[in-house]
Amino acid sequence: MARRxxxxxxxxxxxxxLPAHExxxxxxxAVVAAGGLPWPVxxxxxxPLVEALLxxxxxxxxxxxxxxxxxxxxxxxxxxxxxxxxxxxRLELTLTRAALQAGKPILAICRGVQVLNVAAGGTLVQDxxxxxxxxxxxxxxxxxxxxxxxxxxAAGTRLxxxxxxxxxxxxxxxxxxxxxxxxxxxxxxxxxxxxxxAIELADPRRFAVGVQWHPEALWxxxxxxLALFRALVxxxxx
Ligand code: MN
Numbered sequence: 001m002a003r004r005x006x007x008x009x010x011x012x013x014x015x016x017x018l019p020a021h022e023x024x025x026x027x028x029x030a031v032v033a034a035g036g037l038p039w040p041v042x043x044x045x046x047x048p049l050v051e052a053l054l055x056x057x058x059x060x061x062x063x064x065x066x067x068x069x070x071x072x073x074x075x076x077x078x079x080x081x082x083x084x085x086x087x088x089x090r091l092e093l094t095l096t097r098a099a100l101q102a103g104k105p106i107l108a109i110c111r112g113v114q115v116l117n118v119a120a121g122g123t124l125v126q127d128x129x130x131x132x133x134x135x136x137x138x139x140x141x142x143x144x145x146x147x148x149x150x151x152x153x154a155a156g157t158r159l160x161x162x163x164x165x166x167x168x169x170x171x172x173x174x175x176x177x178x179x180x181x182x183x184x185x186x187x188x189x190x191x192x193x194x195x196x197x198a199i200e201l202a203d204p205r206r207f208a209v210g211v212q213w214h215p216e217a218l219w220x221x222x223x224x225x226l227a228l229f230r231a232l233v234x235x236x237x238x
Contacts, residue, residue, distance in 0.1 A: 004036055004233075007031050007037060007057070007232065007233065008054070008056075009039060011042055011063070013085055013087055027216045033226060036236065039056075041095070047094060054102065058237070061109070063112055067176060068111070072118050073123040078126035080126065096115055110213070116185075117181065120182030122199075124179050125177045128176065134193050139174065140171060145217045148170075149170065150169050151167070151170055151190060151198070153168055154188050154190075158207070160188070171213050171218060182199070187199055197212040
């Protein structure tokens with residue numbers, strides 16, 4: 001049996017009612033379905049420990065969650081900023097910078113695309129509804145596995161090679177988004193209101209793709225979305 005590449009999956013962290021990590025099952029099942037070995041990583045502290053974690057990982061999956069502290073991208077908190085988790089911010093930003101430096105493949109989902117962009121030097125929209133004129137609804141009330149708005153995937157991108165270029169309908173469970181795309185990255189998909197819905201490394205030899213939607217909640221209904229996880233696992237296999 002072929003070895004399964006080990007995919008480090010970041011976890012949520014909450015303080016109440018007792019300090020605990022959590023990981024939605026959809027990410028675990030998507031990595032398994034794509035042929036990877038799911039390896040949840042908690043928000044440990046200290047750069048040497050983070051480096052040691054990364055050394056054991058073949059690829060990195062950055063998962064969804066709450067808002068990043070805007071101080072990480074040089075901004076003050078907007079009134080509509082939601083709860084931040086300093087410990088998770090530190091772990092994910094340190095891990096992502098190290099993974100980029102080491103050339104390890106990264107798939108980043110929802111909060112993950114925001115972490116990826118900030119780790120590489122980009123900025124975020126802190127609240128779409130109040131900061132993007134003419135914004136559509138990005139914080140859907142429909143079930144998570146139900147696509148609610150289209151995105152236009154840019155031709156010639158790695159994302160287009162995986163999903164097809166043109167219009168794809170996606171789910172949308174976010175109130176923040178990528179603003180200034182990080183150096184070395186390109187925007188790979190946009191919503192009709194101009195909100196950036198995906199980024200990827202411009203260098204086609206390296207795999208770092210981030211999407212603002214939640215493919216882990218879509219792939220069972222629409223197998224196209226499993227291609228994102230397969231691409232991560234294949235890149236992690238080296
Ligand atoms: Mn959206």
